[in-house]
Amino acid sequence: MQKLTPIEVYERLFAVYGAQHWWPAETPFEVIIGAILTQNTSWQNVETAIANLKAHDMIDCQAIATSNLHQLAEIIRSSGSYMQKARYLQHFSQFYIESGMRGGLIKRPQSMLRKQLLALYGVGPETADSILLYALDKPVFVIDAYTKRLFVRLEHFDHRLAYDNIQHYFQQRLPESLPLFQEFHALIVEHAKRYCRTKPLCGECPLLDHCPTAACSTLEISRTFMPDVG
Structure with missing residues (x-):
């Protein structure tokens, strides 16, 4: 079975799902x-929390940075771990303001900015890279569970x-392109939600003919239901 390259996976997913217009914000x-x-x-759950923030006029770095922590936590309760995430939001908002907000951050070199984001309370590699890619227009490939x-x-x-090794794998095989990285990540999310779930729906998957895992699963299923003719 011929393995699709990352760019071929992208092209096939784009042909099926079209532009995703991510990030939804x-x-x-x-x-x-x-x-x-x-x-x-x-x-x-995130959408509910963001809607609550908007209803309280708190979708703003100044408002979050100066808010009452417990009030903020209640507003974002739907997102889970809400007290912890309220602290994350306040800490990031303070950093954002002190850094000159988006205008100040985008002037910084990508490698330096990524290190600064990773040093923040509650910001791991996936969160940092999502912020870089979708909020700060830095061409970095996001690796998530999907x-x-x-x-x-x-x-x-x-x-x-490891995360950084997987990221390196993609960035060595794809042209460095902000629109490509944004669209590819969004397409992977869409595909994983439709077909490549924890329990995959392989039968109608547009990557079925190039997926060794699906081929093995299909073979096992056919063997399971094969009539006994011996």
């Missing part, structure tokens, strides 16, 4: 809020490979 700072709140929860699941099943790398 009205402002860059709303992207940042979403990237922090989406940790270990569903996007639906990306890892899909490409492990396509047998591009082992599931034990």
Whole structure:
């Protein structure tokens, strides 16, 4: 079975799903809020929390930085771990203001900015890279659980490979392009939600003919239901 290259996977997914217009947010700072709140929860829960922030006129770095911590936590309760995430939001908002907000941050070199984001309370690699890619227009490839699941099943790398190594794998094989990185990540998310789930729906998957994992699963299913003719 011929393995698709990352760019071929992108092209096939784009042909099926089209442009995703990600990240779903009205402002860059709303992207940042979403990237922090989406940790270990569903996007639906994040949308509820963001709607609550908007209803309280708190979708703003100044408002969050100066808010009452417990009040902020209650507003974002739907996102889970809400007290912890309220602290994350306040800490990031203070950093954002002190850094000159988006205008100040985008002037910094990408490698330096990534290190600064990773040094912040509550910001890990996926959150930092989501902020870089979607809020600050830096061409960095985001690795999330969906990306890892899909490409492990396509047998591009082992599931034990570390975040930075997986990121390096993609960035060595794709042209450095902000629109490409944004669109590819969004397409992977869409595909994983539709077909490449924890329990995959392989039958109608547009990558079925190039997925060794699906081929093995299909073979096992056919063997299970094969009539005994012996």
